[in-house]
Amino acid sequence: MKFSRLYLTFIFFVLYMPIFYLIYYSFNSGGTMHHFESFTLDWYKEVFADTRLLIIVLHTMIIALLSSSLATIIGVFGAITIYYAKHRWKQTLLTLNNVLIVSPDVIIGASFLILFTIAGIQLGFTSVLLSHIAFSIPIVVLMVLPKLQEMSPTLIDAARDLGANEWNILTKVILPYITPGIFAGFFMALTYSLDDFAVTFFVTGNGFSTLSVEIYSRARQGISLSVNALSTLLFLFTLVLVVVYYVITQRASAKGGQK
Amino acid sequence: MDDRVIIRFNHVTKQYDNDLPVLDDVSFEMERGKFYTLLGPSGCGKTTILRLIAGFIEPTKGDIYFHGKRMNNVPANKRQVNTVFQDYALFPHLNVFENVAFGLRIKKIGKEDIERKVKEALRFVNLEGYEQRAIHEMSGGQRQRVAIARAIVNEPDVLLLDEPLSALDLKLRTEMQYELRELQRRLGITFIFVTHDQEEALAMSDEIFVLNKGKIEQRGTPKDIYDEPVNRFVADFIGESNIITGTMIDDFVVEFANQQFACIDRGFAKNERVDIVIRPEDLELTTVERGKLRVRVDSVLFRGVHYELCCYDTYGNEWLVHSTKKADIGEEIGLHFEPEAIHVMKRSGGE
Numbered sequence: 001m002k003f004s005r006l007y008l009t010f011i012f013f014v015l016y017m018p019i020f021y022l023i024y025y026s027f028n029s030g031g032t033m034h035h036f037e038s039f040t041l042d043w044y045k046e047v048f049a050d051t052r053l054l055i056i057v058l059h060t061m062i063i064a065l066l067s068s069s070l071a072t073i074i075g076v077f078g079a080i081t082i083y084y085a086k087h088r089w090k091q092t093l094l095t096l097n098n099v100l101i102v103s104p105d106v107i108i109g110a111s112f113l114i115l116f117t118i119a120g121i122q123l124g125f126t127s128v129l130l131s132h133i134a135f136s137i138p139i140v141v142l143m144v145l146p147k148l149q150e151m152s153p154t155l156i157d158a159a160r161d162l163g164a165n166e167w168n169i170l171t172k173v174i175l176p177y178i179t180p181g182i183f184a185g186f187f188m189a190l191t192y193s194l195d196d197f198a199v200t201f202f203v204t205g206n207g208f209s210t211l212s213v214e215i216y217s218r219a220r221q222g223i224s225l226s227v228n229a230l231s232t233l234l235f236l237f238t239l240v241l242v243v244v245y246y247v248i249t250q251r252a253s254a255k256g257g258q259k
Numbered sequence: 260m261d262d263r264v265i266i267r268f269n270h271v272t273k274q275y276d277n278d279l280p281v282l283d284d285v286s287f288e289m290e291r292g293k294f295y296t297l298l299g300p301s302g303c304g305k306t307t308i309l310r311l312i313a314g315f316i317e318p319t320k321g322d323i324y325f326h327g328k329r330m331n332n333v334p335a336n337k338r339q340v341n342t343v344f345q346d347y348a349l350f351p352h353l354n355v356f357e358n359v360a361f362g363l364r365i366k367k368i369g370k371e372d373i374e375r376k377v378k379e380a381l382r383f384v385n386l387e388g389y390e391q392r393a394i395h396e397m398s399g400g401q402r403q404r405v406a407i408a409r410a411i412v413n414e415p416d417v418l419l420l421d422e423p424l425s426a427l428d429l430k431l432r433t434e435m436q437y438e439l440r441e442l443q444r445r446l447g448i449t450f451i452f453v454t455h456d457q458e459e460a461l462a463m464s465d466e467i468f469v470l471n472k473g474k475i476e477q478r479g480t481p482k483d484i485y486d487e488p489v490n491r492f493v494a495d496f497i498g499e500s501n502i503i504t505g506t507m508i509d510d511f512v513v514e515f516a517n518q519q520f521a522c523i524d525r526g527f528a529k530n531e532r533v534d535i536v537i538r539p540e541d542l543e544l545t546t547v548e549r550g551k552l553r554v555r556v557d558s559v560l561f562r563g564v565h566y567e568l569c570c571y572d573t574y575g576n577e578w579l580v581h582s583t584k585k586a587d588i589g590e591e592i593g594l595h596f597e598p599e600a601i602h603v604m605k606r607s608g609g610e
């Protein structure tokens with residue numbers, strides 16, 4: 001037991017090491033990443049003074065919120081459709097859904113690029129939004145479907161027995177029941193969209209950029225510690241999202257836990 | 260048509276795909292304000308009958324009438340019937356009050372009326388003061404009551420109960436049997452109660468339907484069914500009994516275990532092969548000389564109120580005896596019984 005604990009600590013240390021290294025030097029006044037001179041918040045000031053960067057942050061947020069909201073709506077109805085589908089269909093749909101989740105971002109990105117070019121959609125905000133919605137839907141489906149399957153089918157019979165029509169059943173029974181799954185799906189989609197680099201890199205253009213792509217291009221141009229500061233902020237924001245997600249799922253399982 | 264009849268099944272058959280029919284040409288009537296029990300082994304089609312009445316499924320053949328009107332295609336949400344489900348099917352995201360209010364809210368009833376009716380329904384099932392509880396905070400017995408309150412608050416003409424007591428422990432179950440029976444009397448509506456427990460059926464019902472393999476084997480009052488089972492299946496299912504084959508020699512004379520006995524049955528053909536039922540409690544322990552049957556005791560179990568003796572006669576027939584007297588294993592004893600204790604039934608094929 002003791003060994004496994006040690007092992008885990010070591011693994012996590014290795015995994016988090018680069019991030020903390022990067023965060024540490026974001027406070028370095030020296031301007032390089034090998035020698036720490038003294039503590040400064042200059043790099044953060046630089047980030048907040050950079051209006052182009054702030055606009056990109058805004059774009060990233062808008063894309064993330066819009067794409068995850070739309071993906072959640074589409075994904076929930078997709079999950080309900082799969083839930084009601086006949087057995088053979090169900091398997092096919094589920095497999096198609098899972099293939100999308102495991103296929104490499106590069107392939108998804110490249111195929112979107114081809115699709116948008118053929119369809120004549122200008123690369124930029126719309127293309128990024130559409131592709132983010134597309135890769136988020138399977139994630140939402142994957143989070144919502146288990147909640148649906150966990151729901152006893154007699155619940156729907158019971159609602160009908162009490163006079164509910166199909167709309168009542170959807171709004172008063174199914175949706176409230178799967179709400180925790182919907183939130184989980186939404187937050188997963190949100191973090192995926194915020195983080196995404198590969199797909200966005202393919203389908204963006206015409207000056208439109210998201211944070212990940214921007215950090216990438218800045219990091220390539222040369223080392224400025226403002227990239228560190230920016231990454232730190234992004235890391236903290238993701239951390240907040242994870243905590244929110246954790247709290248929501250915890251509350252949900254505490255509620256439905258005793259059955 | 261008799262206006263006491265509330266539900267009528269007319270040659271109803273239910274079949275899934277090309278399997279054997281789950282219900283096979285079933286016809287019956289049920290009257291207003293009575294307590295009916297559907298009794299039968301698991302898989303015999305009890306739930307199917309309830310689901311047909313509730314409207315979750317439609318018959319493959321035949322018609323279902325409600326107050327004399329054909330109901331086959333009326334959807335579940337338009338029927339004056341409510342169900343208490345086997346797993347209760349309470350909405351986990353709603354508290355007790357909102358669960359009970361569910362049906363009323365859908366009917367868009369006024370706020371004050373809802374408040375009043377829900378309170379009243381909860382009082383009916385002895386759950387006042389539990390309005391704000393979450394479902395997962397309620398015990399099994401309490402959930403059961405919430406499920407009943409949620410159904411009766413809609414003032415249905417018929418309440419369907421699908422094995423509602425099977426998940427409860429023995430003590431609570433007996434308690435709930437009394438309460439359900441009492442509830443039915445107070446509400447005065449028709450209850451259709453499903454169980455596979457014959458004691459429960461005998462204790463609670465005005466009338467019992469004994470089902471087997473999608474057919475009604477017998478319907479009647481508990482006493483009818485217990486005393487006059489029509490065939491081997493019913494006799495066997497409704498309680499522990501001794502069932503052996505015999506021959507009807509003449510009216511009032513039957514032969515089994517190589518002896519002739521006086522009985523009170525008649526109307527069979529001469530020398531017709533029949534099934535004989537004698538209940539274990541109708542057999543009386545006595546000396547070999549005074550007994551009508553001579554048996555050897557094979558095992559003895561103490562059952563609290565009586566001993567349960569398992570005996571064999573010289574022809575290999577097993578005789579179950581309930582007696583307050585004890586006998587020793589291996590002992591030869593006599594069994595005495597009155598002519599009324601012998602119940603003669605037509606042989607049913609196959610069993």
Ligand SMILES: Nc1ncnc2c1ncn2[C@@H]1O[C@H](COP(=O)(O)OP(=O)(O)O)[C@@H](O)[C@H]1O
Nearest residue numbers: 275278281299300301302303304305306307308
């Ligand atoms: N949707 C269905 N499809 C196929 N067979 C079914 C379906 N529902 C029930 N059955 C079959 O019908 C038979 C009777 O079921 P049921 O009415 O639930 O029995 P029970 O008397 O135990 O309540 C069972 O053999 C069951 O397998």
Ligand SMILES: [Mg+2]
Nearest residue numbers: 302305306421
């Ligand atoms: Mg059943």
